[in-house]
Amino acid sequence: MLNFQGMRFGRLLVERRVAGGSWLCQCDCGKVTVVLTSNLKKGNSRSCGCARKETTTTHGRTDSPEYLTWKAMKHRCVSKHPSISPNYRERGISVCAEWDDFVIFLKDMGTRPTPRHQLDRIDNDKGYSRENCRWVTATQNRNNTRQNRYIEFDGKRQTIAEWANELGINYRTLNNRINRGWSVARALATP
Numbered sequence: 001m002l003n004f005q006g007m008r009f010g011r012l013l014v015e016r017r018v019a020g021g022s023w024l025c026q027c028d029c030g031k032v033t034v035v036l037t038s039n040l041k042k043g044n045s046r047s048c049g050c051a052r053k054e055t056t057t058t059h060g061r062t063d064s065p066e067y068l069t070w071k072a073m074k075h076r077c078v079s080k081h082p083s084i085s086p087n088y089r090e091r092g093i094s095v096c097a098e099w100d101d102f103v104i105f106l107k108d109m110g111t112r113p114t115p116r117h118q119l120d121r122i123d124n125d126k127g128y129s130r131e132n133c134r135w136v137t138a139t140q141n142r143n144n145t146r147q148n149r150y151i152e153f154d155g156k157r158q159t160i161a162e163w164a165n166e167l168g169i170n171y172r173t174l175n176n177r178i179n180r181g182w183s184v185a186r187a188l189a190t191p
Contacts, residue, residue: 002037009035010046059103065112069119070105073128093121096129109133120144139165149175153184163188 004014004023012025012035022034027048039045061067076088077095087093099105108130109119117135119128124146126132136144139161148159160178164171167188177187 002041004037004040009040009043011051012040012045012047014040059106061102061106065115066106066109067102069112070099070102073099073119077128091125092127094127096127098130099128109135149178151178151184151188153188 003017005016007014009025011028012033013028015024015026015032018024018034021037023037023040025033025035025045025048027033027050029048029050031048031050033048035045059067074095076084077093078089079085080089099108112135116137118138118141120134120136120141121128122132122134122144124144142148143159143162148161150157150159151163153163158166160175161171163169164174167174169188169191174187177190178184182190
């Protein structure tokens, strides 16, 4: 039977064997942790987890909504997945070089105003940068996609969804009216 007591594995000093084929270890950071024998033998455990945290982040925000948004933004722009790539990578949508650093992204964008806010590109044909991004609500984000149809009436240009919301008309009803060839004035004026 192996005896690791008193041995050092990275930042871990093995104190004693505990039940289940594990070892009680003291980490250099001060935390006590239990490690499986196999993880010590293979070198898979070399700290209580503090070493990984130190090397992966210096900002301490890896669980924040802004960090998750940043990661998703970067993923969309490099993904080769057929459901993502045509809308981002293949269109040349990229993340500016400055935003390869999360800290700079956060400094430029700030925290989300509310949990309901999302990252939006102002011009959908341009990439992610301080000048082209903003925090918006989901409704605002949906109204800023390439698939939207705009209707202009009385000098005002809005998406069908925005007109429907403003006039209290069901979106599908208004969309169907336009698709059937109704005039914009008739489609918007009919209750």
